[in-house]
Amino acid sequence: MQSVSCEFNMFTEAEVKKRSKDRLRIIIPGLTFGVMAIFGYFGFLVWVKEPLLKSASALLGPMVSNVLLFVLMLLVIPLFLTPILIAERLARKHSLICPNCNADLNLLVPRVLKTRCCSKCGSPIVEGGRVRQSNVYDRWRMLRARHFLVYWFWIWPIVGTICILSIWTMPSTFQNFLQMPMLFGLIGTSSTGWALIRTRDKRYLLSFLASTVLLAIGLKYFWEMH
Numbered sequence: 324m325q326s327v328s329c330e331f332n333m334f335t336e337a338e339v340k341k342r343s344k345d346r347l348r349i350i351i352p353g354l355t356f357g358v359m360a361i362f363g364y365f366g367f368l369v370w371v372k373e374p375l376l377k378s379a380s381a382l383l384g385p386m387v388s389n390v391l392l393f394v395l396m397l398l399v400i401p402l403f404l405t406p407i408l409i410a411e412r413l414a415r416k417h418s419l420i421c422p423n424c425n426a427d428l429n430l431l432v433p434r435v436l437k438t439r440c441c442s443k444c445g446s447p448i449v450e451g452g453r454v455r456q457s458n459v460y461d462r463w464r465m466l467r468a469r470h471f472l473v474y475w476f477w478i479w480p481i482v483g484t485i486c487i488l489s490i491w492t493m494p495s496t497f498q499n500f501l502q503m504p505m506l507f508g509l510i511g512t513s514s515t516g517w518a519l520i521r522t523r524d525k526r527y528l529l530s531f532l533a534s535t536v537l538l539a540i541g542l543k544y545f546w547e548m549h
């Protein structure tokens with residue numbers, strides 16, 4: 324039988340933990356910045372919407388004004404996702420990559436620490452301790468590694484719901500900005516949809532569906548009030 328000799332340098336446990344911590348130190352501010360950018364943008368939109376659309380309508384016609392409004396609304400998606408993507412790119416240098424198979428193990432740090440093996444190819448990659456088989460490691464532990472993102476993206480359905488509830492109790496809340504209620508559904512749908520596709524983590528499905536429902540309610544409101 325072949326002995327377990329490695330042609331690559333193994334990580335130390337401290338090194339794996341440090342990489343994970345350094346990544347979060349970049350990604351969490353990125354997410355926070357994305358959320359703040361959206362709220363800043365909403366404030367900006369409320370402020371410039373009326374005069375901007377009025378002059379666009381006067382200069383180029385109501386059709387262009389409507390298209391402009393639509394474009395302004397769609398801008399929230401890149402505005403939210405860009406800081407996150409930039410943060411992810413910046414955090415790449417702290418990535419935990421399997422030295423044997425090059426698998427990206429960033430979302431599997433607790434599992435790697437527990438098993439000391441790469442979760443993809445099974446090579447021992449962390450020094451010391453007892454090597455455990457990856458497959459005996461509970462799945463919920465693995466899923467826990469990225470739980471913070473799952474909760475993070477609930478912010479849009481929650482804010483959207485508050486929006487809708489405020490309409491029900493006070494229908495005139497968004498009289499000057501009828502698009503507001505659907506915007507949160509729009510960001511929620513795009514960000515959770517993006518996360519869902521990227522991670523294939525089914526737990527995003529619920530916030531994705533909640534956002535889609537909110538988007539539909541927001542659209543309906545816009546249609547009825549417009």
Ligand SMILES: [Zn+2]
Binds near residue numbers: 422426443445
């Ligand atoms: Zn590997």
